[in-house]
Amino acid sequence: xxxxxxxxxxxxxxxxxxxxxxxxxxxxxxxxxxxxxxxxxxxxxxxxxxxxxxxxxxxxxxxxxxxxxxxxxxxxxxxxxxxxxxxxxxxxxxxxxxxxxxxxxxxxxxxxxxxxxxxxxxxxxxxxxxxxxxxxxxxxxxxxxxxxxxxxxxxxxxxxxxxxxxxxxxxxxxxxxxxxxxxxxxxxxxxxxxxxxxxxxxxxxxxxxxxxxxxxxxxxxxxxxxxxxxxx
Numbered sequence: 001x002x003x004x005x006x007x008x009x010x011x012x013x014x015x016x017x018x019x020x021x022x023x024x025x026x027x028x029x030x031x032x033x034x035x036x037x038x039x040x041x042x043x044x045x046x047x048x049x050x051x052x053x054x055x056x057x058x059x060x061x062x063x064x065x066x067x068x069x070x071x072x073x074x075x076x077x078x079x080x081x082x083x084x085x086x087x088x089x090x091x092x093x094x095x096x097x098x099x100x101x102x103x104x105x106x107x108x109x110x111x112x113x114x115x116x117x118x119x120x121x122x123x124x125x126x127x128x129x130x131x132x133x134x135x136x137x138x139x140x141x142x143x144x145x146x147x148x149x150x151x152x153x154x155x156x157x158x159x160x161x162x163x164x165x166x167x168x169x170x171x172x173x174x175x176x177x178x179x180x181x182x183x184x185x186x187x188x189x190x191x192x193x194x195x196x197x198x199x200x201x202x203x204x205x206x207x208x209x210x211x212x213x214x215x216x217x218x219x220x221x222x223x224x225x226x227x228x229x230x231x232x
Contacts, residue, residue: 139177139220146212148223149178155206157227163195164231172200172227180218182209190224200227 142148163169173191176184187204189197204225211218 137180137217137219139222140214142221142223146214146221149182149209149212149221151207151209152182153206153208155203157196157199157203157229159229160195160199163199163229166195167231168193168195169229169231170196172196172229174200174204174225174227175222176204176207176225177220177222178209178212179220180211182211184208185220193229196227196229200229203227 140146170193171191172189172193175188175190177186179185184205184207187201189201193200204227207225212221213219
């Protein structure tokens with residue numbers, strides 16, 4: 001019995017009923033109790049220090065500078081000059097004596113001329129411009145009250161040698177424009193004979209007529225003439 005007691009004191013053997021999870025469970029229980037007793041009262045009493053908040057002050061952007069005030073330009077208004085301001089002074093300026101060679105002549109009092117400016121003398125009135133030339137008179141055609149003029153200068157056409165060789169003949173009708181002086185200004189072929197046209201126009205341009213009057217004034221006219229070419 002004494003040996004068994006000594007063994008119980010020196011080398012106690014482990015309880016066979018203790019499980020493997022007893023130690024972790026005990027640690028968990030103690031930790032929970034510690035949290036309940038320490039941490040929860042601190043949180044409930046607002047004992048924990050509040051975090052420090054760093055406040056940074058940022059300078060606001062400077063507003064743009066106001067524009068400089070606009071310069072006010074003062075314009076002095078001078079009175080309009082009158083006729084008296086252009087007149088020559090009748091009294092000598094200060095500091096000049098009458099005996100210093102300055103001769104003051106009396107002002108010639110001339111009555112003002114209507115339409116002229118006093119103090120400037122007589123202004124020359126410009127001559128009116130010449131009247132514009134009369135518009136050109138349009139040529140009128142012979143007929144009705146316009147009678148055909150009388151031919152006062154005749155010129156026979158020259159028969160072309162080529163037309164003679166081929167025995168060409170016929171009538172060339174020409175529209176002639178006769179000026180106020182009676183001379184032919186233009187000739188246009190209305191009915192042509194090809195080999196005779198040039199000779200007919202040359203003959204008509206050499207003709208002259210009496211001037212044609214309309215309301216007492218000579219006017220150009222348009223008339224039709226016929227140049228006949230016949231072989232003898």
